[in-house]
Amino acid sequence: MIFVNGEPVDTAESPTIRDVLVERGIDPDTAGIAVAVDAEVARRGVWQTRTLDEGARVEIVRAVQGG
Amino acid sequence: MTTQPHAGGRTRSAPLQIAGRTLRSRLLLGTGGFTRMETLGAAIDASETELVTVAMRRIDASAEGSLLDVIRDRGVDVLPNTAGCFTARDAVLTAQLAREALGTDWVKLEVIGDERTLLPDAPELLVAAEQLVDQGFVVLPYTSDDPVLARRLEDVGCAAVMPLGSPIGSGQGIANPANLTLIVEAAGVPVILDAGVGTASDAALAMELGCDGVLCASAISRATDPVAMAHAIRHGVLAGVLARDAGRIPRRTHARASSPREGMPEFAE
Numbered sequence: 001m002i003f004v005n006g007e008p009v010d011t012a013e014s015p016t017i018r019d020v021l022v023e024r025g026i027d028p029d030t031a032g033i034a035v036a037v038d039a040e041v042a043r044r045g046v047w048q049t050r051t052l053d054e055g056a057r058v059e060i061v062r063a064v065q066g067g
Numbered sequence: 068m069t070t071q072p073h074a075g076g077r078t079r080s081a082p083l084q085i086a087g088r089t090l091r092s093r094l095l096l097g098t099g100g101f102t103r104m105e106t107l108g109a110a111i112d113a114s115e116t117e118l119v120t121v122a123m124r125r126i127d128a129s130a131e132g133s134l135l136d137v138i139r140d141r142g143v144d145v146l147p148n149t150a151g152c153f154t155a156r157d158a159v160l161t162a163q164l165a166r167e168a169l170g171t172d173w174v175k176l177e178v179i180g181d182e183r184t185l186l187p188d189a190p191e192l193l194v195a196a197e198q199l200v201d202q203g204f205v206v207l208p209y210t211s212d213d214p215v216l217a218r219r220l221e222d223v224g225c226a227a228v229m230p231l232g233s234p235i236g237s238g239q240g241i242a243n244p245a246n247l248t249l250i251v252e253a254a255g256v257p258v259i260l261d262a263g264v265g266t267a268s269d270a271a272l273a274m275e276l277g278c279d280g281v282l283c284a285s286a287i288s289r290a291t292d293p294v295a296m297a298h299a300i301r302h303g304v305l306a307g308v309l310a311r312d313a314g315r316i317p318r319r320t321h322a323r324a325s326s327p328r329e330g331m332p333e334f335a336e
Contacts, residue, residue, distance in 0.1 A: 032169060060126045065100070
């Protein structure tokens, strides 16, 4: 199990960041999104190869309205 | 604010420059609080801003956002903020995510101390500012109206300082104009009033006090007519700059007649 935006998610073993995005219905080519894994930025270039360990905490963010 | 000679011996404020970039507009617009994207777009136009702030939040698959499209369609740039962060660590990570997501090194750095006042947490702010500058960010910190903190932020390499007029979204205007004046006098980087503006006259006052720009969000987005208020505040900023450059009269304790005493007619009893 990993955590995506705070929610526990059951995944296949060692999914890549890209797998997680696709599973959530997010096109990995979407502009304007960014990912952190365990409080570190995972750059777009590693999404396809970087695998996630059990218990990994993934945050997927984008720009929203704000002052 | 620096001034340059103007025809007729007067002075004219130099255009706003942040980190080597010249901004034609001295008004920065926050996108928070607009209830419709159409209104936001029209307010961007009415404000004539070149830079609008956005926040970074968890993606919500249900809300397919047109925010960036609206902003880019208007030909303006995004300035991501770190709103909602209570620690330097979270603010730095949020800025890094924003850089990754939006492809900009610029960040409006916010590190707040508590939910009720949303006032900056000075020690955390300074730590975050220093780290982000070291990482190559153009850091525009939302700060309190403390002249010493503003100087410390400039010393660690911030590209501007953004003191509050009063708490975020309060519409109380400039609570401590004396402090703001001290910040302006000492600053070697642009001073942008951030937070507290309630209406156009607050923006005008900020400019009259010597600020280089004003950032408004709620004052515009939560006005009864946000687009009209964007227009009004743009003119407030312009009026303030023009008035400052024009050189106001000194304040006097007593009246000083503008009509001559000489030549007064004497009327029969």
